[in-house]
Amino acid sequence: MTDEAEAATVSICPVCGAAVEPRDQFCEVCGTPLTEEARASEGSAGDAARTMGGASGTEDAFAGAPQTHSTPTAPAGPSGRTEPCVRCGAPPADIDVDGYCTVCGLLQPGPRDHLELDLGWAAGVTDRGRQHPRNEDAFHLELAGPAADFGVVAVVCDGVSSSVRAEDASESAAAAAATVLAAVVGGAGSLADATVHAADAATRAVMALPWTPTDQMASPACTLVSAACRLGQVAVGWVGDSRAYWLGPDPSEGLLKLTVDDSWAEAQIETGRMTEGEAEADPRSHAITRWIGADAPDVDARVITMTPALPGRLLLCSDGLWNYASSTDDMARLLDSQPPDATPIQLARALTTFALTAGGHDNITVVVIDLPIPPAERDTDGNADQQR
Amino acid sequence: MTTFSAETYQNEYLAEGAAEVNAVVTVTATAGGGAAQPTRAAEIIIIDISGSMNYPATKLRAAQQATAAAIDCIRDGVWFAIIAGTKLAHQVYPAPGTLSPASGETRDEAKQAVAALQAQGGTAIGAWLALANQLFATLPLSLNHAILLTDGKDESETAEELNQTLAACEGRFQCDCRGVGTDWVVSELRKVASALLGSVDIVADPAELTADFTAMVEHAMGKATADVALRVWTPQTATVSFVKQVAPTIAELTDKRVPVNDRVGDYPTGAWGDESRDYHVCVTVKPGAVGDEMLAARVSLVVDDQVVSQALVKAIWTDDAALSTRINRAVAHYTGQAELAQVIQEGLEARKAGDDATATVKLGRAAQLAAASGNDATTKLLSKVVDVEDAASGTVRLKSRVDDADEMALDTRSTKTVRVTKSAP
Structure with missing residues (x-):
């Protein structure tokens, strides 16, 4: 210990390494119980204490924004x-x-069956869906840095259902990646580099999960898609088949799919062995070729960066949504059919409802971020701010 | 202090509409640090001294020697008694109606009394067990174990009398049964052992009795926790289809259920030492909707009415066939081992009844199952009764001449299973 004073008040989560307060019963990042009492109640109050979202620390900067947490209180x-x-x-x-x-x-x-986080210009919804007993999706959404920079971090992870502790994998991966991204978005440094590092941190967090091998299930694993935005710059990273889309200010430019699924279907399409339709129809189409976890291929997250025309809307989702609008055209039509003045939380809820209505076959997670024009680029009337 | 742990092995995913949930629960008892607290224990050795034990005379002498060796293995302080059986039960040691704590002196006295035994009279196993039960009853709250040795059929009483005695003894003490020679009836001793949570085996050669008795008493002395029950909770709409121990031996427990309340029943497992056993639990539930997860059973270990460990058996309905069609290795393995025991017993019965066609099919299936599961001990026993032409396809020919002892060994040991190899990390 180099700093005795700090050591007295801050310690480290034994599982994910996040800083925890001495009074914390559970690690805020990964939900690991930290006290004997918390361990004893794990599985009951423990699950409820694992909260979604991480707006704390930046809430003051956005005091005017609605802060509707659906996080349940400790029972x-x-x-x-x-x-x-x-x-x-x-x-x-x-x-x-x-x-x-x-x-x-x-x-x-x-408690994770349905969670919402509404930060005003950014919002997320995750839902168990209709056919899975647990919600193995998780998202982490957090505003970072000075308010004027419109810094935001979003991570969506989808636990692999044939792996053990899939719901813990997705949650710790999302939290670990978001922690890395928030530090860079709130400071300096390359968003693209941070995106790769964030996926690495997610991998370490998932690998740190204790698990018992079984002959049925693989080691904990999940997908990841992240977005880090600062001053109108966007970096999106992904591993697996969770997706990100961009809808810019010019409707004629259409919806842009930013990610390319790490899936069997996409591999067939990329190599020209099959058409999109043929590949999607194959029972193997959804098998993912890359994921976050101990037995994952050791490769970096794929990253795309852009400085888009603003304002625009960023959409992150798990396959629980895009399964019902797989092609970019279908997704564009789906978004077009929504009320044009829908706020991010309204849109996230509406898309979740759409997926539930369509069958809710998988867990559903939707994060919507409306990127405004940063103050430096706004006209003197502040028109770009009106839509908020 | 013994600690218990319980672990579930199952494929919890069920296809839509499926109602049967199978799981293997492995229970492991581990002696904790420090010297084990000596539990009050009682050991009764019952030896058959019916007239047939004189033919040949080596049988009685071997039984006397084996009993003497067993007495030497009784730990100091353990209460013990010796019963000799004919058509009546005779207490050989100590004074009628009592047990003695083992010491150098009492062991010597007991061995002298055993050496003086003469063979004459009939066989009434129920009467012998009834006396043992009476003696054990004088020592409440002790860990009670008996060894029963016979060489013949239970002919001096009716089957109904034996059944009544067994019902009275159930849960009072455990009894390992041994048949010496080949004139005893496997199904009869199996019934006794099964009711009293003990083992049954053949000791064809009287010369092997000493080693066997010694091993049994040592095993009994290793038990530290008495009367452990497997408590199974099931939801309101569910029924327990069966509960059976599947390792180290197959032992059907389904009918031994003692209801605790509407949804909970206890299955007795007897006394435990440092050991591990596997149980196959099958529950029939009301199918849930796709996406539902249900607790199909909560399996607990209960000692002195305290739950010491538990494992959950779950059911999750899915329309993903890739998940629901997976077969759990442990469940598949023990389903096979249970079938192995069954086809051996059915095969031998058919053979005795002269139905060679059925016997060939059943024992062929047994050879196939034993080979596939790596149950080498059973494969070896089978090879003395049938000529195995192709184990993979289960093609066998019945041997024309089979030693009675080999056939009885195959029958008694048919319930011995090999453990499933759990997946490596």
């Missing part, structure tokens, strides 16, 4: 629940610490 009872069983109606006292109803056995909805 009081030992079962951690105040609602009766959603299937058989057994009282909350009959829900066990693992979240199962002790009468009918059904796993009760978890």
Whole structure:
């Protein structure tokens, strides 16, 4: 220890390495229980304490923006629940610490089943969908740096369902990547470099998850798509098949798909072996060729940087959404069909609802960021600010 | 202090509409640091002294020697007694109606009493067990174990009398059963061992009795925790299809369920030392919707009504066939081992009944299963009863001449399983 004073008040999460306060029961980044008490209650209150989003620290800079967290508060009872069983109606006292109803056995909805974060000009929604028992998607959305720079960091991760602890993998990956990106967006340095480093940090965080091998499941793994924006500059990075799109101020330029899926289908299309239609129809199409995790191919995240015409809208999503609008044309039509004055949270909710209505086959995550014209480029009337 | 751990091996993913949930739960008991607290324990050795034990006379002498060796293995302070059986039960040592704590002196007295035994009379296994039960009852809260040796059929009482005695003894003590020679009935001793959570085996050659008795008593002395139950919780709409121990041996527990309440039942597993056992639990549930996750069973280890460890058996309905069609290795392996035991017993029965066609099919399947699962001990026993032409396809020919002892060894040991190799990290 080089700084005794700091060591007295700040320690490190044993799992993800994030700084934690002595009073913290759980690591804010990865949710690891830090005290005996927290460990004892893990799985009940522990899950609820794993919150989504990380606007703390930058909230003051955007005091005017709505700060609607849907994060549940820590439950009081030992079962951690105040609602009766959603299937058989057994009282909350009959829900066990693992979240199962002790009468009918059904796993009760978890805190991550539906989460929203609304930061005003940036917002995210994640939802369990209709056909998976758990939400293994996670997102992290955070404003960073001085307000005037419109710095923002977003990370969407989709836990690989054939891997163990997929929901923990996605959450720790998103948090670890966002921490790296936020530091650079809030300071100096290359957004592109930070994007690669962020994916590396996500890999380390996932590899640090303890897991028990089984003959059914692979080691913890997830996809990742990130966006780091500062002063109108954008860096998008990805590993796997979660996507990012850009919709600029000129509608005639259309919707731009920024990412290329690391998937079997895309590999067929890229090498010319199949058309997009043929590849998408193949049962193997969704197999991902790269992912974040211990047994992943050791390659850097792919990165795209741009300085787009502003204002514009950045959309990050997991395949739970784009499965229902796979081609860029379909996604463009889907976005066109939304109310033009929808705020980011409204759009994120509407797209989530669209995916749920279409079947909700997978977990759904949507992050929408409206990048405004930075103050330095605004006209004297401040017109560009009106839409906020 | 023994600590227990329980782990589940299963494919929790079910296809839409599927209702059967299978899991293997591995329970491991580990003795903690420091000297084990000696638990009050009692050991009763029951030897058959019916007239047939004189034919040949080496049988009784071997049984006497084996009992003496077993007495020497009884730990100081463990309460013990010796019963000799004919159509009645005779207490050989100590005074009728009591047990003695083992010491140098009492062990010597017991061995002298055993050496003086003479063979004469019939065989009434139930009567012997009833006396053992009476003696154990004088020592409440102790870890009770018995060894029963016989050489013949239970002919001096009715099957119904034996059944009644077994019902009275169940849960009171555990009993390992041995048949010496080939004139005893495997199914009869298996019934006793199964009711009293013990093993059954053949000791064809009386000369092997000493080693076997010594091993049994040493094994019993290694037990530290009495009356451990496997407690299975299932949801309201579910039913337990079966619960069976599948390693180290197959032991059906389904009918031994003791209801705790509507949704919870206890299955007795007897006393535990430092050991690991596998259980196959099969639960039939009301199918959920795709996307539902259900707790199909919560399997706990219960000692003195305290839950000491537990494992969860889950069901998740999915329309992803890649997930739902995976077969868990442990479940598949033990399903095979259970079938192996069953086809051996059915095959031998058919052979005895003169139905060679059925016997060939059943024992052929056994050869196939034993080879595929690496159960070399069973493969070896099988090869004394059938000529295996092709293990992979299960093609066998019945041997025309089979030694009775070999056939009985195959029958008694058919329930011995090999453990599944859990996946490496």
